[in-house]
Amino acid sequence: MNKINKISLFFILLTVIFSCSKSFLEEKPLALIAPDNLYVNKAGFESGLYGLYSQWREERKGINGASNDMAITAAVIGVDNAYSLRPAGSAPEQVFNDFGVRLNSTDAYVSRVWDWLYRIINGANTIIDRADNPSIVWSDKDKKQIVGEARLIRAWAYRHLTFLYGNVPLNLIESKGSSIKTDWERTPKAEVRKAMEADLLYAEANMSDLPVVEGRASKLVAQHYLAELYLTMGDFAKAKEKALAVTKNTNYSLTTARYGTQVSMPGSPFTDMFLDRNSNRSQGNREALWVIQNEYLSMGGDANIMRRWWVNRYNDIRVGSPLRNPLTFSQEFGGRGLGRFAVTKFALNLYGPTDQRGGGFAYRFFYLMNNGASLPSNANINTISTCAVPGYTTGPIGGRLGIDSVRLSINCIEPAPNATTAPNWPSIRKWDWAPSDPADVQNSSNFNDQIYLRLADTYLLLAEAQFGLKDLAGAAEIINIIRARAKATPIVASQVTLDFILDERSRELISEEHRRYTLLRTGTWFTRTQLNNKYAGTKITLRDTLLPIPQSVIDANLTKPMPQNAGY
Numbered sequence: 001m002n003k004i005n006k007i008s009l010f011f012i013l014l015t016v017i018f019s020c021s022k023s024f025l026e027e028k029p030l031a032l033i034a035p036d037n038l039y040v041n042k043a044g045f046e047s048g049l050y051g052l053y054s055q056w057r058e059e060r061k062g063i064n065g066a067s068n069d070m071a072i073t074a075a076v077i078g079v080d081n082a083y084s085l086r087p088a089g090s091a092p093e094q095v096f097n098d099f100g101v102r103l104n105s106t107d108a109y110v111s112r113v114w115d116w117l118y119r120i121i122n123g124a125n126t127i128i129d130r131a132d133n134p135s136i137v138w139s140d141k142d143k144k145q146i147v148g149e150a151r152l153i154r155a156w157a158y159r160h161l162t163f164l165y166g167n168v169p170l171n172l173i174e175s176k177g178s179s180i181k182t183d184w185e186r187t188p189k190a191e192v193r194k195a196m197e198a199d200l201l202y203a204e205a206n207m208s209d210l211p212v213v214e215g216r217a218s219k220l221v222a223q224h225y226l227a228e229l230y231l232t233m234g235d236f237a238k239a240k241e242k243a244l245a246v247t248k249n250t251n252y253s254l255t256t257a258r259y260g261t262q263v264s265m266p267g268s269p270f271t272d273m274f275l276d277r278n279s280n281r282s283q284g285n286r287e288a289l290w291v292i293q294n295e296y297l298s299m300g301g302d303a304n305i306m307r308r309w310w311v312n313r314y315n316d317i318r319v320g321s322p323l324r325n326p327l328t329f330s331q332e333f334g335g336r337g338l339g340r341f342a343v344t345k346f347a348l349n350l351y352g353p354t355d356q357r358g359g360g361f362a363y364r365f366f367y368l369m370n371n372g373a374s375l376p377s378n379a380n381i382n383t384i385s386t387c388a389v390p391g392y393t394t395g396p397i398g399g400r401l402g403i404d405s406v407r408l409s410i411n412c413i414e415p416a417p418n419a420t421t422a423p424n425w426p427s428i429r430k431w432d433w434a435p436s437d438p439a440d441v442q443n444s445s446n447f448n449d450q451i452y453l454r455l456a457d458t459y460l461l462l463a464e465a466q467f468g469l470k471d472l473a474g475a476a477e478i479i480n481i482i483r484a485r486a487k488a489t490p491i492v493a494s495q496v497t498l499d500f501i502l503d504e505r506s507r508e509l510i511s512e513e514h515r516r517y518t519l520l521r522t523g524t525w526f527t528r529t530q531l532n533n534k535y536a537g538t539k540i541t542l543r544d545t546l547l548p549i550p551q552s553v554i555d556a557n558l559t560k561p562m563p564q565n566a567g568y
Contacts, residue, residue: 035174039130042138045146048127052153053215055120057292060304060450063092063112070309070340071116073109074164074547075514077341080528081506082515083535085342085422086313093340097535099544105568111550113164117157118171124154126174144206151199152207152222158196159225162189163517166546166565170195183560186549193229200226209251214280215293220246221453224289227461232521236468243462252286252455256485259284270486271361274430279449290453294446303445306431310511311337314367316423320376326369329441333367335434336442342425346532347510350503355488357507363426428511456482457513460505463496464522472496479504498522520545543567 038044063071069092077083078096087094092109095102103110127150131143154172161168170187172195173179203222211218223242230239246252255269260278272278279291294302311334314327329336343363351358360366372381433448434441459478466475472493480490482504491500505518519525526545530537548568554561 035126035130039127039133039136041136042142042146045127045131045136045138048123049146049149049216052120052123052127052150054302055116055123056153056156057294057302057304058116060292060306061302061445062305063109063116069109069112070305071113072514074113075160075516076511078529078533078536078540078544079515079519079525080502080532081344081347081510082341083344083533084340085425086339088338088340091340099536099539099541103544103547105548105551105554105564107548110547111552113547114161114550114553117161120157121154121171122175124150124157125172128154128172129174145208145212148203148206148219148222149217152203152217152225155196155199155203155222155225158192159229159517160514162192162196163514163520164547165549168192182556182558184557184562185560186562193233197226197229200229209249210281214282215291217290220249220252221290224453224458224461227458227465228521231461231464231468234468236465240462240465240469243458243465246289246458247455247462252289254455254459254481254485255285255287266361268356268359268361268486270356271429273451273454274432276433276448279451285451287455288451288453289455289458290451292450292452294449303447304450305445306450306511307334307433307446308336308338308444309340310342310428310431311335312339312342312364312425312427313337313423314364314427317367324374324376326371326375327367328371329434330370331434331436331441332370333364333434334429334432336444337427339423339425339427341511342422343428343510344533347506348426350507352489355483355486355507357486357488362429364429364432365426430511451512454512456485456508457505460501460508463504464498464501467496467498467501475501482508498524502528541567 038048059072061071063069068088073092073096077093078099084093084097087097090102095107095109128147131147131150136143158168158170167186167189169184170192200222203217204219204226207217207219207222209218209220223245227239227242227246230236230242255273257269258267258272259269260272260275260283262272262275262278267275273285273287277283279285279288281288281291285291292302292304294304314333314337315325315329317327318325320326327333348358348363356362369375369381375381431446431450433446435443435447459482463475463478466472466478475496476491476493479496479501483490486508488507502518502522502524505513506515516525519528526540526542529540543566546565549562549564554564
C-alpha cells in the first residue's frame with residue numbers, strides 16, 4: 001500500500017483559511033503553497049519531505065516526465081554489463097552506446113540530469129534551513145528525523161553529481177530570489193564528499209532503524225551510503241565499520257527462503273523479492289533497505305519505466321516461413337517491453353551452472369507461443385520458443401534454461417555493433433510487471449512497488465572493504481553468504497580479487513546498482529567497459545569518464561568563468 005503517496009496528497013488538498021482581522025483587500029497569497037506558509041509545523045515539513053521523495057522516485061521515471069528518457073541512464077548502461085539494445089534515435093541510451101560527438105555539453109539529457117539533482121538539493125536545503133525556526137512546535141526527535149532524511153537525500157544527490165560530473169558547485173543553503181548567484185565555483189569533489197559525509201553521519205545519528213512509513217529511508221540507508229563513500233575515499237576500516245552496522249542490524253536479514261505471492265509456484269528466494277507485492281517489509285521482505293512506492297490506479301500513485309526499458313520487445317520476434325509473429329503482449333511475459341536496456345553477453349556468461357541468479361526465474365530465455373492467429377507452421381499455442389545461448393541450453397528451470405525438448409528454436413545471437421533490434425535477446429526479469437487488468441497490459445509505465453536498495457549490496461560493500469584491508473578470508477566468507485542463497489558454488493580466499501568482487505556485484509545486482517559509479521569508484525570503468533561492452537567499448541575515451549558540464553550552466557555563470565571538463 002502506497003502510504004507515502006497518500007500522505008503527499010497534502011500538497012493537493014492544502015487550503016488556507018483567510019483571516020478577517022485585517023482588510024480582506026490586502027493581497028496575501030495564502031492559498032498558494034510556498035515555503036513561508038508550508039514550513040510552519042510538522043505536517044508542513046512532512047509534506048515538503050514527501051515532495052522530496054517524489055523527486056527521488058524520478059530516478060526510474062522518464063526525466064522531466066518524458067516517458068522515453070530514463071533519468072538514470074548514464075549510471076546503468078555504457079558499462080561492462082549493460083548497453084542499449086534498441087536505442088531510440090537521439091535518446092540518452094543512444095548517447096551511451098556511441099559516446100563520441102553524441103556526448104556533448106549541449107545534449108539535453110546532460111543538462112536535465114544536472115537540473116533534476118540540483119532541484120532536489122535546493123528542496124533539501126529549504127527543509128534543513130527552515131527547520132531551525134524556533135517558532136515551530138515539534139519535538140526534537142521529530143525535527144531531527146525529518147532533517148536527517150533531508151540531509152540523506154541531499155547527500156544522495158551529490159553522490160550522483162560527483163560521480164557523473166566530478167567537481168560541482170557545493171551549495172548547502174536555500175536558494176532564494178534574493179540570493180541568486182552568477183559566480184558559482186566548482187568545488188573539488190573531495191570537499192563535496194566531506195559535506196556528504198557530514199550529512200550522512202547526521203542522518204545516521206538521528207534517524208530511526210526502521211522507516212517511519214514504508215517508502216521513507218531509515219538510518220541504515222545512511223550507513224550503507226557511508227560504507228560506499230568511505231570505499232570511494234579509500235578508508236577501508238571505516239567502510240567496514242559502517243557496512244557491519246547494517247549487516248548486523250537484527251531488523252534486517254537476507255532473504256533465504258521462499259515467501260510471498262508466488263510461494264507455492266516454482267521460483268527462488270532471490271527472485272521472490274522482485275515479484276509484485278513482495279517488495280515491502282510488511283509483505284515479508286526483510287532484505288529491502290529502501291523501497292520505491294508506487295501503486296496502480298491509486299490517487300497519488302507514481303510511475304516508473306523500468307519494465308519498458310529492461311523487458312525486451314518480444315512481440316517483434318518473427319519465425320517460420322513465411323515469417324510470422326508467435327508472441328503477443330501478455331501479463332505473463334511482463335507486459336509491453338521496449339528493450340532499451342539489455343545485459344551484455346559478458347554479464348550473461350558470469351553465472352555458474354547452478355547459480356539461480358542466472359537461471360530461468362531471473363532471466364527470460366524462452367517464451368510460450370501465445371499468438372494463436374499467427375503461429376508458425378507445425379506449432380501450437382503454449383509450445384516453446386527458445387533463445388539458445390551457448391551454455392544456457394540445459395539444466396533445471398531454476399538453473400539455465402529448463403527445456404529438454406524444443407518445438408521451435410530461435411537462435412539468440414548477440415546483435416552486431418550498431419544493430420537496431422534483437423527482440424530475441426535474453427532479458428532480465430527483475431522488472432517484469434504488467435497490471436492486473438488484461439485490457440491495460442500495454443500500459444507504458446510500471447506502478448508496482450520496487451526495491452531500490454537491499455542488504456545484499458551492503459554485504460558486497462563489506463567484502464570489498466575486507467579485500468581492501470587484505471582480509472581475503474573474511475571477504476570470501478561474506479561473498480559465500482550471498483552465493484549460498486543463490487545455490488552458487490562457494491569460493492576460497494585465493495579467488496578473491498577486485499575483478500571477482502565486481503563480477504559478483506554484477507551477478508547479484510545487475511540493473512539495480514549504479515554500475516558506472518561502482519566501476520568509477522574502483523578505477524575500472526574504462527578498462528572493463530572496453531573489454532566487455534562491444535558497443536561502447538571501441539568508442540569510449542578517457543574523456544568519457546565524466547559527463548560534460550551543461551553549456552547552459554556555464555553560460556548562466558555570467559560573472560565568473562566556469563571551467564569545462566577536459567576534452568569537451
